[in-house]
Amino acid sequence: MSSEPTPAGMNYLNFPKGIKSWLCTLDHKRIGIMYLLFICISFALGGLFALALRLEHLNPGPLLFTAKQYNQLFTLHGAIMVFLFIVPSIPASLGNFILPLMLGAKDVAFPRLNLASLYIYVIGACFCVYSMIAGAADTGWTFYTPYSSTTDTSVISMTLGAFILGFSSIFTGINFLVTIHKLRAPGMKWFRMPLFVWALYATSIIQILATPVLGITLLLLILERSIGVGIFNPALGGDPVLFQHFFWFYSHPAVYIMILPAMGVISELVTTFSKKDIFGYKSIAFSSISIAIISFLVWGHHLFVSGQSDFADMLFSLLTFLVGIPSGIKVFNWIATMYKGSISFETPFLYFLSFLALFCIGGFTGIMLGSLSLDVYFHDTYFVVAHFHYVMMGGVVMAFLGGLHYWWPKMFGKMYSEFWGKIACAFIFVGFNMVFFTQFILGAKGMPRRYFNYLDQYQPLHAFSTYGSWVLGVGFLIMGFYLIDSLVNGKKASDNPWGGTTLEWTTQSPPIAENFLETPHVTQGPYERGKVAH
Amino acid sequence: MNTTSIINESLMGKGSFWFPAARTSLAPHTDQLYYWILWASIASFIGLFMVVVYFLWKYKYSPTNKVASKQIIDNIPLEIAWTVIPSLICLVIFYAGYIGFLHISLPPSNATEIHVVARKWMWQFDYPSGIKSIGELVVPVNEPIKLIMTSEDVVHSLYIPNFRIKRDVIPNRYSRVWFNANAIGNYQIFCAEFCGDGHSAMLGSVRVVSKEDYQKWQKEQNSGADLPLDVLGEKVYNSKGCNTCHSIDGSPKTGPTWKGLWGSNHKMSDGKMVVADENYIKESILDPKAKVVAGFQPVMPTFAGLLSEREINGIIEYLKKLK
Numbered sequence: 045m046s047s048e049p050t051p052a053g054m055n056y057l058n059f060p061k062g063i064k065s066w067l068c069t070l071d072h073k074r075i076g077i078m079y080l081l082f083i084c085i086s087f088a089l090g091g092l093f094a095l096a097l098r099l100e101h102l103n104p105g106p107l108l109f110t111a112k113q114y115n116q117l118f119t120l121h122g123a124i125m126v127f128l129f130i131v132p133s134i135p136a137s138l139g140n141f142i143l144p145l146m147l148g149a150k151d152v153a154f155p156r157l158n159l160a161s162l163y164i165y166v167i168g169a170c171f172c173v174y175s176m177i178a179g180a181a182d183t184g185w186t187f188y189t190p191y192s193s194t195t196d197t198s199v200i201s202m203t204l205g206a207f208i209l210g211f212s213s214i215f216t217g218i219n220f221l222v223t224i225h226k227l228r229a230p231g232m233k234w235f236r237m238p239l240f241v242w243a244l245y246a247t248s249i250i251q252i253l254a255t256p257v258l259g260i261t262l263l264l265l266i267l268e269r270s271i272g273v274g275i276f277n278p279a280l281g282g283d284p285v286l287f288q289h290f291f292w293f294y295s296h297p298a299v300y301i302m303i304l305p306a307m308g309v310i311s312e313l314v315t316t317f318s319k320k321d322i323f324g325y326k327s328i329a330f331s332s333i334s335i336a337i338i339s340f341l342v343w344g345h346h347l348f349v350s351g352q353s354d355f356a357d358m359l360f361s362l363l364t365f366l367v368g369i370p371s372g373i374k375v376f377n378w379i380a381t382m383y384k385g386s387i388s389f390e391t392p393f394l395y396f397l398s399f400l401a402l403f404c405i406g407g408f409t410g411i412m413l414g415s416l417s418l419d420v421y422f423h424d425t426y427f428v429v430a431h432f433h434y435v436m437m438g439g440v441v442m443a444f445l446g447g448l449h450y451w452w453p454k455m456f457g458k459m460y461s462e463f464w465g466k467i468a469c470a471f472i473f474v475g476f477n478m479v480f481f482t483q484f485i486l487g488a489k490g491m492p493r494r495y496f497n498y499l500d501q502y503q504p505l506h507a508f509s510t511y512g513s514w515v516l517g518v519g520f521l522i523m524g525f526y527l528i529d530s531l532v533n534g535k536k537a538s539d540n541p542w543g544g545t546t547l548e549w550t551t552q553s554p555p556i557a558e559n560f561l562e563t564p565h566v567t568q569g570p571y572e573r574g575k576v577a578h
Numbered sequence: 579m580n581t582t583s584i585i586n587e588s589l590m591g592k593g594s595f596w597f598p599a600a601r602t603s604l605a606p607h608t609d610q611l612y613y614w615i616l617w618a619s620i621a622s623f624i625g626l627f628m629v630v631v632y633f634l635w636k637y638k639y640s641p642t643n644k645v646a647s648k649q650i651i652d653n654i655p656l657e658i659a660w661t662v663i664p665s666l667i668c669l670v671i672f673y674a675g676y677i678g679f680l681h682i683s684l685p686p687s688n689a690t691e692i693h694v695v696a697r698k699w700m701w702q703f704d705y706p707s708g709i710k711s712i713g714e715l716v717v718p719v720n721e722p723i724k725l726i727m728t729s730e731d732v733v734h735s736l737y738i739p740n741f742r743i744k745r746d747v748i749p750n751r752y753s754r755v756w757f758n759a760n761a762i763g764n765y766q767i768f769c770a771e772f773c774g775d776g777h778s779a780m781l782g783s784v785r786v787v788s789k790e791d792y793q794k795w796q797k798e799q800n801s802g803a804d805l806p807l808d809v810l811g812e813k814v815y816n817s818k819g820c821n822t823c824h825s826i827d828g829s830p831k832t833g834p835t836w837k838g839l840w841g842s843n844h845k846m847s848d849g850k851m852v853v854a855d856e857n858y859i860k861e862s863i864l865d866p867k868a869k870v871v872a873g874f875q876p877v878m879p880t881f882a883g884l885l886s887e888r889e890i891n892g893i894i895e896y897l898k899k900l901k
Contacts, residue, residue, distance in 0.1 A: 111779075184772050405694060
């Protein structure tokens, strides 16, 4: 943190000045902004790969790529989107920026650890980029053995990248956990914390407990590939299904690392734009925590056809239904929040509505996949691809975009074009459904995933899905333009443009380096209205 | 012919809007569960969004509705209702899925056992009578068939959409799956677990035939020593999976067509021109990656050890006929 106080009229963006002051900053806001930049670059890269993959499927037969290149592309798309974009997306960028502000704190508990997590992220990303250049891995982001133990592509650098990125994730988790415990403003009791904070708390628990398992697993895979220790490869006396258990023991909870912060953002959006206190505060807060706990007990639902025992299949199916309940509770509470409110339809709220619709579809299809006999049919088909894109992109990305538009004025002190914001949201919503709803039908018709080529009968559906990807791409292009434009030409944002009630809206936009001129004293719940002007 | 109707399907065939036609006794149960959840989901979705749209319309910001008219933040009976009711519905769905799964995964004790070996990128079937077929699984209609499967390299997954079954095929382990096909016809086999460059070319088919035809087929397979070479070649083409990737009508599939192949000049992926003669054909069967025709993926597995010298000669003679 800068030793001298911020002069009047200056803010965290322009004081202190210089590239070094950014690279060595300990300010959570600057770290959040840098994370945001890298995350957006990763998203753009992963998105370009996705467009290329869809283009390849315009017609059956080779169009742009060879089978191997196609396999490398979908691996890169998955690995980049999961490890470089979606896991850090909301916590590391929006969370880093907003969490201390929401708590009324000056910074996170360990500012240096925070900066370290950013640099570790960059180092991890470098390994992934290196892997791209040096014969990109073609294993899928799941790295299933023994394929990954035997392929001649650069699996080691990619897994090492994911291994390193795990530490970045763990550091952020530890930092948030301690910050939430120790740095709440005077008077902010546990049940006076905003729900975004509860969501980040639950996320941090999973990050700290689950990520090491992924690290160990990937390290074992690296050992197997490099010095031939037989753990997963049957040719060396290993067990390939063991890898699948280890991998999903992290990667299923990781799904909740992604969706929990998104749910936190959604809670903020619905209360602010309905001008109404949240409905069922404790239900939403506790459902976050229960999701965090149950999420550790459902990994086996990725292995229903992999040869675990029928008894294990039964248990994992039952627990999978259980983990769906808290998500349902949240949806009901968000809808009830709008009751007797005063709802305004600004861009962030449109993303809330998009989230609600898409996440529900993701949830309903999740119930189908959780039922054992149906999963036998749908497993590893486009139905699964569509399902997790509805949850990951329709859920997490919509919430991320909603949060980005919601806090953009706070982050940069500028308003973006509301008109173009709505247009872009419409393109993204329509394009998304064109791409992925089609894939539910493809999957139900039996189209397996990760197929370079496909039977002629699937062509019309594949082509329609590809057209949708262009609509989606246009939406993101528009968004890129008006967001960058707002930094230069945007109207100056007021301190509280949406009428939010949480503490970040009580300080100036953009905030000063110390966040608040005076430490806030909290005397009421996070969403209580009456004392807030709008 | 027996009483079962003959259905001529081009592998997957026509089905409903969602599914390919169901062709086992158990498949309709899976479909039923799907439709049940689908309609329940559609009803819930419409119900929820009718409420949402009503709220959006009724409580939208307007000069007369500038602030929330009432700050309602809790309703315990409501919270209990929307926790308990979905939980109960989920329990019912869980149970239905579990029962269906038990039927799918427990084969009857009188099932005919056929061994399946998967390797990059082909399916090989070993029948109790000592017959071996590649790419095509031939089974009698209305009889339970149990597949005992293992892989020689990486994880594969046997997937037959018309039968609604799928099971991973794992190296160093045996997995099993069973079905009882109830209609004569040809059905698609996919590999569903990613296994490398030839993953999407690792196709196969199930040919369900009448009991009489099954007997006949077995007899035919066991003979062959006395067949003329070109007839033997045609038989090998159909029974050892060549037809999965090579057409005989001139259309390109995963591999080049066999029509007009013999004696023609072919451009290879390294730019060299090669004449398709006896030596080239034999090399392409035993070491397919040695020379790959330009525009095609190097995904053909070797057939070394799977074809006899006479069968290879048969293919060569058969090719000569496909002008």
